[in-house]
Amino acid sequence: MMKQPLYDAVIIGSGASGGAVAYTLTKAGYKVAMLEKGRLIRREEFSKDELAYCRRDIVTPNLFDEYHVIEQKVDGKWEATPTYDSGWSFWNGNIVGGSSNFMSGMFHRLHPDDFRLKSKYGAIEGANVVDWPISYEDIEPYYTMAENIVGISGHYKPHPFEPPRSTPDFPQPPTQENEVVKLLDRSCRKLGVTSLVTPRAVLSQDRGHRKACYYSNFCGSYGCSSGAKGSSREALLPAALATGNLTLMSNTHVKQLVSESKTHVGYALAVDTITGKEKHIRGRIFIVAAQAHESARLLLNSADKNHPDGLANSSGELGKNLIFSGGGSGQGELHRDALKHISFDALMQTGLFVNRSVLDWYFIDDWLEGKFKGGSVEFMFEHQNIISRALKHNYDGEKLVWGKALGERVVKRFREQKSIRFEIFNDWLPTDDCFVSVDPTHKDKYGMPVGKLRINGHPQDVKVGNYIAKKCEKILEEMGAKNIYSSVSNAPAQNLVAGGCRFGDDPKTSVLNKYCQAHDIPNLFVADASFMPTGGSVAYTWTIYANAFRVADKIVEVLKKSEV
Amino acid sequence: MILGSITGLSACLKAENAHAQMRDFKKIRPVIAAVQEHMFPKNSTLPSARSMHTIDFTEETIFHHTYDKDIRTFVIAGAQELIAREERFLSYGPAQKEKALRAYEQTGYGSNWLARIMTLTMEALFSDPVYGSNINESGWRAIKSFGGIPRPTTRYIA
């Protein structure tokens, strides 16, 4: 085989975390190869095709080719189901830019106390809660950096649970809002709840090659056609490519990282997904950024004679303490004939955001229930997808409604009301019953063992979720919503996943050091949310971006000192 | 520099199987069409299944490589089961069809199958017209809700 070029850094995955590392390294002058299993879809190619983007596996692998095995407790026994049987995909977006293309972009920073949950609240039985090896102050500059580079719009209002910030306000004003916020704000005020403007990784104004949001009405689960959404593909990769230092290899699936000694990774073994040809990509440093559950799987699948239990697994902790976002959601209907304070036409205006969050219950001190860590809440309209909305609530008891009665029901639902929704984000406590391993029998189409995810939530997560859901239902009631319901459970949000490669100071109990560098292997880093020992009570992606920028600075330092 | 092709990997379909399944489908196609027409009749506030050619959409959809092959098998088998229970289903009037389908719904299998046909028909009525149904956006116009911009110009991001 011809001698392959030696890149300064090889990044596996082009999503949020991979993009942030590539951005910093290429700007610092290093030659970077980015290996991405998915294809490139350009901004001009995206559309709001519900069937393709939301109902078929087109931007994610076909589940008969590549899948996960999900292990859940049923009647006290672990039951394993391959996702091709259940249809419950754990892929979140496998194209250049990863799932960041499809996010809704509701962004929050973690709170300083999220970095020291154990010291603050003490141990919780059955949960592996630990403090982080870094503090909020260590990452704050990078939150700010992400705000500027990725482009986060919003409006800062002081609040007891709003983390401190080093700049007075966001680089861009908030995105435009539907008039429903008047009703929501008013209802919150009446109940003594503070509603805050949601920071969003969406540009409200043009910036460089990216155009402002045009309020397309179909944001989450869809690629953005203006470049407003702060995906890695729009916000980071163009600048990295412009340096001339980035080689972006799409359709390149990494099967294994191959070590050359106990302390050194030599190359990535990848397969061209079009031709099936294998190739070796050599580098001085390797950065895994494949999204938490797949990153752990890749390291486990890279077991070899130097590392019989997988790369970076001398602690035996690799894959352990996988976490998701805990909580649940609820919604209610605002009916034309019962609407207060705003006009029905204004409510029905499409595209504009609700843009409100509540942090009042981030930490709870309740006279009856005691003191405990709570969570955050986002308000939004029900997802505007037409097919999925048309399919909801079409049963009369056990009987499917059809015929003229169905027509009347569906038309009324779409024309006489709009549903307002809340989503709760609280800690998914890390436990021994939530981890990634590789399946002993199931293999993907490349012949590699698939990731097996044992998933179980801690009862505390549901308790917290229910506590907050009750408060949110009150807000919807105050707004005059009808048919209010909520659902809180231990079912994971598969698009918000973290953990599996905990960082920590002790190599015996953690996979990565505080810079997300493998304790055992100095030229191996993991840049995505895998490092998080606890998840905080907000969606992860602002933290993923910020931490990846922080890790990238360390990698530059390592490369500069020629430590690898 | 961007290496690698921009066209995605197309999932490969097991050809022999697909042929046999297509033959089976053609046989029960009128049964599925009749069920769709019963669920979405004329003179409703929604456009009818017949006027929107939902059966053509159904055929094309379930045989596309992006469609779950187990569900495709189920769509066909469920129709075979219905016609095995109700041999003369196609000649029934609306009241008899209603009775037959409600009886089928009493079985867990039948109720799952009817829900699947409902899903496919709703997908037809409310997906972008590029997929061949929702003609002139009649489905969208009935509910005054429209797909987002930009609209797709090809099926399945081809």
Ligand SMILES: Cc1cc2nc3c(=O)[nH]c(=O)nc-3n(C[C@H](O)[C@H](O)[C@H](O)COP(=O)(O)OP(=O)(O)OC[C@H]3O[C@@H](n4cnc5c(N)ncnc54)[C@H](O)[C@@H]3O)c2cc1C
């Ligand atoms: C519908 C949706 C809505 C969301 N909304 C929000 C939100 O409102 N707020 C928020 O904070 N977060 C949100 N998220 C989550 C957010 O998208 C993710 O947290 C973030 O993108 C994760 O970044 P990452 O780098 O870990 O992974 P990704 O961005 O997913 O990137 C990982 C990349 O690695 C590639 N890859 C994986 N394995 C391999 C391999 N073996 N070889 C080569 N390449 C590989 C994948 O194809 C993928 O492109 C949402 C996600 C979805 C899907």
Ligand code: SF4
């Ligand atoms: S235009 Fe705005 S609403 Fe539409 S996808 Fe882009 S960021 Fe989201």
